[in-house]
Amino acid sequence: MIALHDIKSPKPEDFPSELEGLRMTKQRREILSVILSKRDHPTANDVFLRAQKRMPTISLATVYNCLEALVSHGIVRQVNFERESSRYCPNLNDHCHFQDESTGQIHDVTFKKGVNLADFLELPQGTEISHLEISLKGRIGSS
Numbered sequence: 001m002i003a004l005h006d007i008k009s010p011k012p013e014d015f016p017s018e019l020e021g022l023r024m025t026k027q028r029r030e031i032l033s034v035i036l037s038k039r040d041h042p043t044a045n046d047v048f049l050r051a052q053k054r055m056p057t058i059s060l061a062t063v064y065n066c067l068e069a070l071v072s073h074g075i076v077r078q079v080n081f082e083r084e085s086s087r088y089c090p091n092l093n094d095h096c097h098f099q100d101e102s103t104g105q106i107h108d109v110t111f112k113k114g115v116n117l118a119d120f121l122e123l124p125q126g127t128e129i130s131h132l133e134i135s136l137k138g139r140i141g142s143s
C-alpha cells in the first residue's frame with residue numbers, strides 16, 4: 001500500500017478513490033486528511049472539531065462512521081488508553097504509545113534497531129505476532 005504516514009501535507013483530493021478496498025468518499029477523505037495533518041492522536045471529538053472547519057455540516061455520527069471504516073480497513077490505528085476515549089493514529093509502522101502523565105500528550109515510540117519482541121518477552125515457541133499494541137504511561141524526565 002502507499003505509505004500514507006509519509007505524506008507530509010495531505011490534501012483530501014490527493015487520496016486515491018479507493019484505499020485498501022475502501023471507497024474514499026468526500027467525508028472519509030476529509031477525516032483521513034485531518035488525522036494525517038496533526039499527528040497528536042486526536043479523539044473522535046477532536047477530529048470532529050477539526051473536520052468542521054472545512055466541512056461545517058459534518059456530524060459527529062459521520063465522523064464516527066468514517067473513523068470506524070478507516071480503522072477496519074487498516075488505514076488508521078485506533079489507540080486505547082484505559083477508560084479514556086479512543087484516539088486515532090495514522091502511523092502504521094510497528095510502534096508503541098507513550099502517554100506523558102503531566103501533559104496527557106501521546107507520543108509514538110519505536111523499538112530500538114534490531115530489537116525483537118521475542119528477545120524480551122516469554123512467548124510460546126513458534127508464536128507469530130500479527131498485531132502489536134503496547135501502551136506506556138509515565139513522565140518524561142527534565143534532563
Ligand SMILES: [Zn+2]
Nearest residue numbers: 089091097108
Ligand atoms: Zn501512534
